[in-house]
Amino acid sequence: MTASSTRRPTARKSRIVAVGAIAVAGTMLLTACGDQTGGTKEDGPTKAKTSSAPLAGKLPKAIQDKGVIKVGSDIAYPPVEFKDKGKVVGIDPDLAAALGKQLGVEFEFENGTFDTLLTGLRSKRYDIAMSAMTDSKARQEGKDPDTGKKVGEGVDFVDYFIAGVSIYTPKGKTQGIETWSDLCGKKLVVQRGTVSHDMAKSESKKCEKGGKGKKGKKISVEAFGNDLEAQTRLRSGGADAGSSDFPVAAYAVKTSGGGKDFELVGEQVEAAPYGIAVDKDNKELTEALRLALDAIIKNGEYKKIISKWGVDAGAVTEAKINGGS
Structure with missing residues (x-):
């Protein structure tokens, strides 16, 4: 979600671009249907599955052991993330599933109000927040976008999409x-x-x-x-x-x-990037996500997902950390 400082998120302004290009692609949004995201506690991966994934060893050991990354998300923001017949679908869930293949874990989405997601991340309720959240300096630094005052520790972002x-x-x-x-x-x-x-x-x-x-x-x-x-x-x-x-x-x-x-x-x-928010103390997880995103960009899975939802104009060509301004 974008924000003004801005976007669904925070102090940032928003996205981009060739409105004409995306407008044409927008017609695809109606027919796109995301895959069920990640998994549930009942169908989480086994430890063997985790260890066999290409980038499993890059994850913090605690996450490797549990086989799950808990995701805080406002699941009412179609087509980025929403529910269809009880399943969590959309751009973010599809990308999360692709990242999970690289890391050998399930991304387990938990619904929350957008403006409470970073609080949930800081309290360890979630491992990451992935919800069309704009990467901005204010969020990185934990500042209120209106007053500029410090209100938290801030977060790191792994940028994965551009939107306006x-x-x-x-x-x-x-x-x-x-x-x-x-x-x-x-x-x-x-x-x-x-x-x-x-x-x-x-x-x-x-x-x-x-x-x-x-x-x-x-x-x-x-x-x-x-x-x-x-x-x-x-x-x-x-x-x-x-x-x-x-x-x-x-x-x-x-x-x-x-x-x-x-x-x-x-x-x-x-125009501004959407970022996956990670606690600043969890550099290992941030780097693992960056590597996984780069991997799916290079193997073509990223492009396939972005094209499926008709938002090609917002695609990135490489994973960046804290690229928002």
Whole structure:
């Protein structure tokens, strides 16, 4: 999920790119169907399976022994991660399964509210957080994106995708909205703690300062626990527009109401990487994930998954640690 500082995540701005390229690919989002992610405690790998994987020895011994990496994720963010007939599917679960083959472990997804995932990571509830989380300096350093004050120890990120933030409106009711400045005086729905949320707060301050006759007309921002709740609010007529990471916004536009509920407006902005968050004290796990990601990029599994979900324009060519700004 992208964030404003930004994106589904944190102080960061968002993603990229060739909106046209992804827009075309967006039509694929409807037909894509992710594999069941990782596994459950009942079907976890045996120790023999773990030791036979190419990169199993790179994992911390504690994880090798249990054969499972616990993943904190807000599983309500299609197409990145969501539930389909009770199974956890999407871009992140598919990538996690591919990483698991390299490391010889199952990635066990546990649902949580997005803005609590890093807290869960710090408390050791999860080994990693993987949830369309934007890699930003604020998150790396454990700082509040609004105040710049230290609020935690920070985390390390293994970057695996690039995405931007988009705005969408009810279909046929754009009200001339094309850019963030056009939202002055309007009501916007977002997911709490995301880049979109951070951007909305920042842009609202600009609106209040004036410019183009919009002095004092701040953005009325309503934040929800997950993006699906924000979409429901917009669909019911409770807001003028919504904002989320481009892959998510494109998926909502294509699928909600059979494509009749929403439309994308303007171009996506704030290109930034999604990162797998890892505790700063767990450098061994961070490096193991980096190696595993590089391995699936090189063997073609990564490209196959990204293409399957129609988001090729956000693909990375190598794994990086803390590449966000």
